[in-house]
């Protein structure tokens with residue numbers, strides 16, 4: 001029964017709005033996943049940002065907590081819309097030590113069901129329908145849905161470059177870029193209300209420096225524009241000094257959290273988003289948060305958050321995990337090492353294939369330029385290459401469509417869902433396929 005007359009016009013809009021264009025193939029590929037022994041001809045979905053690298057360590061810990069600790073009484077009842085106080089305290093303490101490297105106040109935290117819910121609520125509370133949120137391109141495709149579906153906020157993709165060489169050594173978003181975006185938006189009769197950057201970046205893995213973030217923050221505060229830094233990949237960084245990749249970087253900059261800048265500037269226009277989905281690899285447990293000194297924002301968040309709250313049982317479990325700093329230090333070290341190893345497997349092959357990529361400092365991705373394999377510089381050619389690559393190799397990449405960038409042929413590779421051995425096989429399959437393409441082109445020229 002899919003007669004659309006039975007649902008509202010809002011329902012009709014939702015019916016026609018897919019979350020992302022690669023989900024259908026993703027679910028198909030997920031039914032036939034590669035396994036060295038059980039399914040050696042299986043597929044490699046490398047398109048969705050999951051991080052399975054150290055799940056066995058975390059799942060063992062979760063099982064131990066569930067088996068040995070008594071569930072507190074507060075778990076069974078209603079709790080604050082901002083999150084239970086003991087969980088917010090554990091989160092503030094954990095992020096203070098591991099991410100911000102300064103004390104954080106749990107009163108400035110609002111917890112919701114994953115970064116997605118936090119982004120949607122922030123858009124609803126900070127901007128009005130028809131206002132514009134600006135994202136330096138390329139940016140996470142689903143931001144469009146998160147800010148538009150309920151809040152009705154428009155996405156503006158701010159183009160700072162065309163060829164990815166320009167961002168090899170970090171994001172290049174400048175005040176001139178921001179001024180231009182503001183002029184464009186105002187010429188169309190709209191308001192530039194939000195600026196969002198992801199740090200480390202999805203999909204490029206670029207890192208903003210403190211000075212860069214401060215300059216942008218000052219510009220935003222002066223113009224009453226909310227500036228939000230999404231630090232959902234803040235603790236999955238790469239060891240750029242590893243001899244296998246050190247030469248790819250001009251500098252070995254480290255991640256610096258926006259949380260210190262929020263405190264130093266003490267402004268109602270600065271906010272940080274975070275979630276446990278990527279750093280801990282638990283996207284399915286739906287734990288996200290916002291940090292803000294804007295108390296009106298937090299009160300509104302509390303009042304609107306009831307449909308998006310994190311289950312108290314999950315809050316209790318994660319409070320226990322995050323509170324054990326020794327465990328977390330070892331776990332995050334293991335993540336750092338596994339991430340660096342997987343990253344090296346993929347970029348080693350990209351170098352052999354002479355496929356340009358942006359050297360990454362963090363996140364779960366490599367943003368690579370396969371444009372030379374397209375028959376034309378068009379979206380149709382990009383989609384055709386992507387589908388053919390999947391059909392011929394079983395390797396599914398994230399297509400560039402939706403990232404808001406101008407260059408066709410850019411693809412995102414997620415390298416955190418398979419171990420090194422499996423990743424090597426996936427990259428070999430890509431190598432054979434691209435070699436067969438080159439032979440076909442050569443034959444047709446002859």
Ligand SMILES: Cc1ncc(COP(=O)(O)O)c(C=O)c1O
Nearest residue numbers: 049114115116140202275277283
């Ligand atoms: C930049 C960014 N923000 C938000 C999300 C969504 O995170 P969550 O699963 O916590 O809702 C993702 C997931 O890929 C992401 O890359």
